[in-house]
Amino acid sequence: MTSIGIDLGTTNSAASTLIGDREEILDIEGDRTIRSVVSFEPGDDEVIVGNMAADLMERHPDLTVSSIKRHMVDDDHTVTIDDDSYEMTEYAPEEISALILKKVLAGAEGSLGEAPDGAVITVPADFPENARAATRRAGELAGVNVLRLLPEPSAACVAYGLRDRDEDIERVAVYDLGGGTFDISLVDVSHEDGFYDVVATEGEQELGGDDFDEALAQWIAEQIEDETGVDVTDDRGAFLQLKGKAKDIKEQLSSRNTATFRDSGTISGENVDIEISREQFEEITADLVERTVEFSETALESQDMSPDDVDTVLLVGGSTKIPAVKEAVEEFFGQTPSQEVNPDEAVAIGAGVFADSIDPKKALEGDDDDEDRGGLPSDVRVSNVVPDDLGIELASGKIDTIIESNSNLPTMERKEREYTTVEDNQTRALIKLYQGEGDTVDDGDLELKTEFVLENIREAPKNEPEITVQVKLDEDGVLSAHAWDESVVDGDLIDPDDADEVADGEAHIDMNPSGESEKLSVEEIRALLPRIA
CATH class of the missing domain: 3.30.420.40 (ATPase, nucleotide binding domain)
Structure with missing residues (x-):
């Protein structure tokens, strides 16, 4: 094999x-x-x-x-x-x-x-x-x-x-x-x-070699426009040709001090020769190296x-x-x-x-x-490590971090009995997991990674149900998440593969297999709040 x-x-x-x-x-x-x-x-x-x-x-x-x-x-x-x-x-x-x-x-x-x-x-x-x-x-x-x-x-x-x-x-x-x-x-x-x-x-x-090519091509385009009055960036095909030549020049300048851009009219419609030194190339791309x-x-x-x-x-x-x-x-x-x-x-x-x-x-x-x-x-x-914090969005809009950045993979973390409902007799909730930096969705650099519906929360006054959220990242960094009401299940760790998949890729969690479940819109359900003592 x-x-x-x-x-x-x-x-x-x-x-x-x-x-x-x-x-x-x-x-x-x-x-x-x-x-x-x-x-x-x-x-x-x-x-x-x-x-x-x-x-x-x-x-x-x-x-x-x-x-x-x-x-x-x-x-x-x-x-x-x-x-x-x-x-x-x-x-x-x-x-x-x-x-x-x-x-x-x-x-x-x-x-x-x-x-x-x-x-x-x-x-x-x-x-x-x-x-x-x-x-x-x-x-x-x-x-x-x-x-x-x-x-x-x-x-x-x-x-x-x-x-x-x-x-x-x-x-x-x-x-x-x-x-x-x-x-x-x-x-x-x-x-x-x-x-x-x-x-x-x-x-x-x-951020990579493509950006070095792009920066050099933009600089050459400016020289062409100064010399001929033609803006080659207006023609995508012409600019792609220019970018290809810029890549060749970049590679030449890795072993030579100077290189020459030549256009016999296929790019700008004019005969153009522009000599470029390694020093000029380094000035053009200095900000990329600094990043x-x-x-x-x-x-x-x-x-x-x-x-x-x-x-x-x-x-x-x-x-x-x-x-x-x-x-x-x-x-x-x-x-x-x-x-x-x-x-x-x-x-x-x-x-x-x-x-x-x-x-x-x-x-x-x-x-x-x-x-x-x-x-x-x-x-x-x-x-490997988790590149960014991973957390749950609370009803207040704040992000509660569950897995911190630079945690080793694989990892499985859960917030046990730390969340609850925000309405009396609330039986379902939308759980949204975000990854990135920021305290809230509105003012942070955050990306929605997954959202799923938790159903069959026991009917009770708000703040009483004790809800646990479990998040797992496997050795490849692929995410799976689960949640449950502690009074409905025994609180043991759940195998992430037990989740049923529904339309649009949302993971649907039903803690009562014998009951019927339905997919709900964001407007129809509430997010979770931290547990209130």
Whole structure:
């Protein structure tokens, strides 16, 4: 049986597995990585994925999708394909991601001579719960058994084999700047137990190489307009061509001091030559680099640490090849960062190592035997953290935190007998869980993660029922939640899988299985208040 690791990246994707005694990047139609781009051919029902799709982006910008990973956090985002030849016209981010995964899986099958039994898919350490759940759905839609969602910094540490080294490395900073996202994660390394424990993570879902390309393209567009009077940003196709050239220039400036933008008229309609120096590029993108440093400071402060407390820094992601980025990281941490593993492939390699150690059958069956750890590897252990506080909205509008940020996953917490009703004889309540920062929904940076109806609260004067709320985040950070009236059930922890699913994805909790239940609108029910003594 063969399992693979997949780095489902914003800009590029890759897969790896153990071949013989070496971890190898799998060939996908002649390439070690493929662009995470999907193109819907006009007038046809053919969908093109990968490097060829990226080449079509300039020709068919309205039918080509890139950087979809940035939208995995947005439950309402859809991609509209305006072409009658396709049965579907709107696609959710996980459906686009599933097409990319299918391409990767087909390449893996071609390389291995057989379809993989399962896959470990990597996600940013600060990916919120809904984005993790969407990633798992993408894998299922692609037809692969998703064995685990692995935090990218943990994958990087596995790829570097830090726990097997003789050096005294106990605290690692993983600086991951890819094509679309940025994460800085602090990881504890336990050499005795072989454990990688993510203790803190900070980052931004829309900060990466794409933004460097965009900034440079905007600067070049200004020079073109000054020289020709043509504003190329008004033409999406022309600007995408310009952005592609800006990406090439960015990569040239990683090894050269100057590069030249040339347009023979395909972009602006004029012949234009613009020379760009590395110094100019660094000035144009300085604010982007500074933001990554600020996130690094925040991560350290959350652990009451300074840069001197970090034993080693790993650079991950293709955008760490930018000289100014490496220099900023070295200056901030006071040490030369490590790039022993190709930053474009480190996450995929680590995922492959992890996948090779998992027993797919046991992992999918959810075997929780402590001896074999439910099919998880005995020689490679990882842990991730909750990126943001998770709490319940009270009737007052305030948020009562149930799970705090940087709590280790998996975690199950409950507020026992701490909530009650707000109306006499109230028999049902809407429970809304939010994740993010802020004391109230109105003035905080909060996102609704789930809402469900608790029914069959015993009829009693307000403030008397004793209601418990239980929240669980599994090892992948996927959320499940339950609530019950302590006088109706015995108060034991409930298996989250016992919840029935109803329309619109709301979890419907019925504490009286013999009674009828109905889905209620937000206007028809009340939220909970803290228990009043």
